[in-house]
Each structure stands twice: as C-alpha cells, then as structure tokens.
Amino acid sequence: MSRRVVITGPFSYIGAAVARELGRRGWTIHGLTNRLRPAGAEAITVAPLTFESVHLERELRGADALVSTYWIRLPHAGQGFDTAVANSRILFAAAARARVGRLVSVSVSNADVSSSLGYYRGKAQVDAAVRRAGLPHAIVRPTLVVGPQDVLTSNIAWFLRRFPFFPVPDGGRYRVQPVTLDDAGRVVADAVETRGDLEVDAAGPEIMTFAEYVRRVARACGVRRWIVSAPVWLSLLALRLLGLFLRDVVLTREELEGLAQEKLLSHQPPRGAESVTAWLRANGTTLGRRYVNDLDRHFREGARAPILTP
Numbered sequence: 080m081s082r083r084v085v086i087t088g089p090f091s092y093i094g095a096a097v098a099r100e101l102g103r104r105g106w107t108i109h110g111l112t113n114r115l116r117p118a119g120a121e122a123i124t125v126a127p128l129t130f131e132s133v134h135l136e137r138e139l140r141g142a143d144a145l146v147s148t149y150w151i152r153l154p155h156a157g158q159g160f161d162t163a164v165a166n167s168r169i170l171f172a173a174a175a176r177a178r179v180g181r182l183v184s185v186s187v188s189n190a191d192v193s194s195s196l197g198y199y200r201g202k203a204q205v206d207a208a209v210r211r212a213g214l215p216h217a218i219v220r221p222t223l224v225v226g227p228q229d230v231l232t233s234n235i236a237w238f239l240r241r242f243p244f245f246p247v248p249d250g251g252r253y254r255v256q257p258v259t260l261d262d263a264g265r266v267v268a269d270a271v272e273t274r275g276d277l278e279v280d281a282a283g284p285e286i287m288t289f290a291e292y293v294r295r296v297a298r299a300c301g302v303r304r305w306i307v308s309a310p311v312w313l314s315l316l317a318l319r320l321l322g323l324f325l326r327d328v329v330l331t332r333e334e335l336e337g338l339a340q341e342k343l344l345s346h347q348p349p350r351g352a353e354s355v356t357a358w359l360r361a362n363g364t365t366l367g368r369r370y371v372n373d374l375d376r377h378f379r380e381g382a383r384a385p386i387l388t389p
Contacts, residue, residue, distance in 0.1 A: 083143050085144070086145075087149040089125075091386045102122070118388070120389050136177045145183065149167060150185075151163045164201050187342070189343075199342060219281050221266075224259075237369070247307070251306070253288065262350070283349055295356055296366070328374060
C-alpha cells in the first residue's frame with residue numbers, strides 16, 4: 080500500500096535528506112516549497128509553501144504524515160522567529176483539520192521556552208504547538224547537522240583555506256556533537272514510521288570541543304592553520320566586517336552564545352551512527368571551495384534554486 084508524506088522544503092537541506100530516505104523506503108512524496116524542482120526529483124509532486132489555511136489544508140488532505148522542516152536561521156527582511164512560530168501554528172492547525180495521520184517536526188537540540196536565545200525559545204514554542212495539535216506526533220531535535228552545503232562547516236572550511244589563522248571565541252572549549260545529514264534524515268524518517276508520540280535528539284556518536292572540530296575540518300581540507308583564542312567582542316566585530324564584505328550574516332551573536340552554552344550537545348544516547356570526522360575526511364577536497372552565502376540562497380537570487388537534490 081502506498082504511503083503519502085508531505086514534506087516542507089524537500090529541495091532544501093534536512094528536508095531533502097528526509098525526502099531521499101523516505102523515497103528509498105517507498106513513500107510517495109508531496110513537497111511544499113517555493114524552490115524549483117531539480118533534475119532527478121520528478122517523482123516528487125510540489126505545491127507552493129504559503130501559510131494560507133485553505134491552501135495548506137487542501138495540500139495536506141489524505142497525507143499519512145507531514146514532516147515540517149520549516150524555520151528561519153535568523154531574523155531578516157521583516158521575518159523573525161515570531162513569524163516562524165506563527166506560520167508553524169497555521170501549518171499544524173491545517174494538518175489537524177486535514178486529519179493528517181502523523182505530524183513530525185524538526186526542532187533543535189536543547190530547545191527551551193525560557194531561553195534568552197530567540198532561536199531556541201522559538202523552537203520550543205513550535206514544539207509546544209506540535210503537542211497541542213491533537214495528532215500523533217514526533218519531535219526530532221538535531222544538533223549540528225553536517226553535510227553538503229552546510230552553512231557553518233562549509234564556511235569554516237572556506238575561511239581555513241584562505242587565512243593563515245582561525246580565531247575561535249573564548250578558545251572554543253565548549254562542546255558540540257555533530258551529526259551527518261544522512262543520519263539526521265534517517266532519524267526523522269524513523270520518527271515518521273514510529274507509532275505513538277515521540278521526542279528524540281538526532282546527534283552523532285562523537286563529542287568534541289568546537290576548537291577541535293575546527294582542527295578536524297582543517298585536517299580534512301589538507302591545510303595547517305593557527306587556531307587562536309579571541310574575545311567574543313573581537314570575534315563579533317570581525318564577523319560583522321566580513322559580513323559587510325561578503326554581503327551576508329556570517330554568524331550571529333545568538334549563534335555564538337548557543338555554541339558557548341553547548342546547545343549543540345545532546346543529553347540522550349546518540350541515534351546517529353556515522354562518524355562526522357570520517358565524513359569530513361571523505362569530503363575534504365571539495366569542502367569550502369566556495370563561500371555559502373545564506374542570505375543569497377534564502378532571500379536573494381538563490382531563493383528559488385534547489386539547495387540539494389533528494
């Protein structure tokens with residue numbers, strides 16, 4: 080029997096990994112996206128992702144599952160975390176009216192409604208909306224997802240290839256627990272196929288300090304660089320100046336604070352099996368060859384282009 084899943088962002092990042100994994104498992108996939116369909120994804124039907132209730136209910140009707148990967152990385156162009164929370168609530172309400180069989184939401188590790196960080200506080204508000212939707216549900220909370228076109232890792236590699244030293248705020252002693260994109264897609268797909276309500280982290284088997292992660296990226300790229308500690312204020316100033324040159328937001332204060340608070344560290348047994356270090360080694364020759372401009376691919380000329388092919 081054919082199973083039908085609706086995925087937001089099937090040609091973006093985590094959404095593409097989930098679409099690839101569920102397609103491999105025999106699911107029929109319908110995407111809600113504003114990106115163009117890439118070659119090789121002809122089996123995926125698509126409709127625009129607009130947060131209009133009647134439209135969403137129509138597109139969701141008859142679905143065995145909805146996978147929501149919708150979110151924004153940072154406030155920009157009149158959109159903020161509050162916007163993303165409100166839109167998510169509209170989506171989940173439409174899913175409930177359409178009687179979708181299961182709701183799976185991609186959150187973030189250590190989401191917390193009392194957090195001082197808008198990203199993590201907003202994600203926790205979305206988690207609460209999932210629980211209130213009245214549908215069988217799962218919440219999957221990835222840590223640092225590493226894969227092709229990953230903004231953080233790709234751009235770390237880009238800087239390492241071009242500068243003789245790499246400053247890390249406050250020495251980079253805080254820990255991260257990265258997970259490969261394929262593992263994250265598998266964990267989400269497993270959550271789609273699991274019965275009952277579920278809340279799990281998607282984290283890999285390796286834990287390291289952020290400074291050590293930067294060193295592993297450097298080794299994978301075949302470069303030797305001086306990893307230096309820098310005060311947070313100086314790091315932010317340097318990032319702001321680089322952002323002006325690159326016409327991008329390289330990293331925000333909140334993202335730095337999230338790293339320092341070890342928000343990308345899971346407190347559950349790892350569900351990812353793949354070594355991120357091994358992934359870096361296997362992909363090091365291509366990693367960081369070009370800068371990944373996040374504003375371009377979400378708000379400017381790249382906003383319609385697919386990021387990844389499922």
